[in-house]
Amino acid sequence: MENAGDIIFLIFVSTLLFLTLALLVVVFVVLYQKRFVQQKQIIQEQETIYRQRLLESVMETQEEERQRIARNVHDDVGTLLNVAKMQLGSIRSADEHQHEKLGQLGQHLQESIDQLRAIARSLSPPVLDKLGLFKALEDLAGRTKVTGAVKVNFSGEEGNAVNRELANHLFRMIQEVFTNTLKYASPTSIQLQYESDDEGIGILFRHDGNGLIQEEVKNISDSGKAFGLDSVLSRGLVSNTRVMFGKDEEGYFVEFQHPYI
Template sequence: MQKLSENISIILGASSILLLITLFIVMLVMAYLRRDLKHLKEKETMEADFEKQLLQSQLETQEETLNQLSIEIHDNVGQLLNSTKLLIGITQRSLAESPDTLAMADETLAKAIQELRSLSKALNKEWLQQFDFIENLEAEIHRINAARNLQIHLFKPASLSLQAGAQTILFRIVQEILQNSIKHAQAKNIEIKMKEDAQLLTIYIADDGTGFNEPEVTKSVGILNVKHRTKLLGGTVEWQSSINNGTSVTIQLPVKS
């Protein structure tokens, strides 16, 4: 009888241990599944946020292009077409002479057509799908340098390995940094250096402006946008600045093979 009781106790003890082990395994599996589900949700959120930011960046870039288009049509193409009309009028009143003005009018009209073609490229629906960061950055720098308030010096590779969507977001990041220097730093020169290797793209932007106290500015909307967009691209961004010593920004992005 005593032996039976001992056997029952052993069976109960073993069953309890087995149950505890089973519960532990179940809890372990549940914890793993919860962590995996959390990671999946975070990934989905990041992907959705990336798409949202991509669309926002595309719209912002398109808006900037349309803005520039309006200025160019009014100030540049409009003037060319007015000159053409004036020259044609002169020619019509002097047909008895050699029509040199007609040739000049034709040349002016050709310039107007070239301008229109260049601008229409920016409005093409495939433009954003084939977005080239370096090409658009060079155009932005040319526009800024033309104002002669400051000069931007660019050192770049021939091309970047990033996909067009990522290049669009990167352009908005750099554009935001440049606008901060132009609006707040009172800089005379800005230097942009880009370097890409097999794993990393590094962009260094430095100005000779007034600088700032980092704790006072790092929570500004512009800087928060730059941080957020850089994070979406899987990269990092760092500022270095002090009063009267300019500001430098270093962006590092992973390069996917």
């Protein structure tokens, strides 16, 4: 009987040890998987932070290059053209026989000067630095309207001041949307609405031409064939701004909301 009891006791102890060992193995596997998931999540977060910092660095470099080119266009090339125009004026007064041809040449020079100024303003709009985002968007809408190619309506109130970095991202995104819309959408009218309060900034760009919805934008962006759209989406990511492409009964729109909640 004692031997039978000893055997039962040994079986019980062995079973208990086996179950304990099995439980330890299960706990180890669970903890390992949990740790693996946590490490994977940390790596993904670090990669996201790295990509975002890389985007910020690239965009900062691009902006500095824009400003440098704008200064060179305005200061160097613009000065040379103005000097050429002045010299042309003195030649024109001295030679009446070539008056008409020189007059045409002077007109072409003035057009070149005006175009260079427009390029410099587009690369680094002075109104953005001097007067802020609201006035810069108002100026952008006004300059588009002056071309006569499309009706443009800008509405809203300035509200709270916007820091320089965010203002630059928002302005560049809307400038790109303006450019793409005029180039590809064939609109007859554009509406730009601006709202700013303590909770954030909301900007609505609406037009009556052809357009894209969010899914189409994502597909085009994933294909790598739309640098302009990629620029808009990248700036939205870097500046924590929600960028939504859509369509309703009034037509196509692009909505910008900062911060992205």
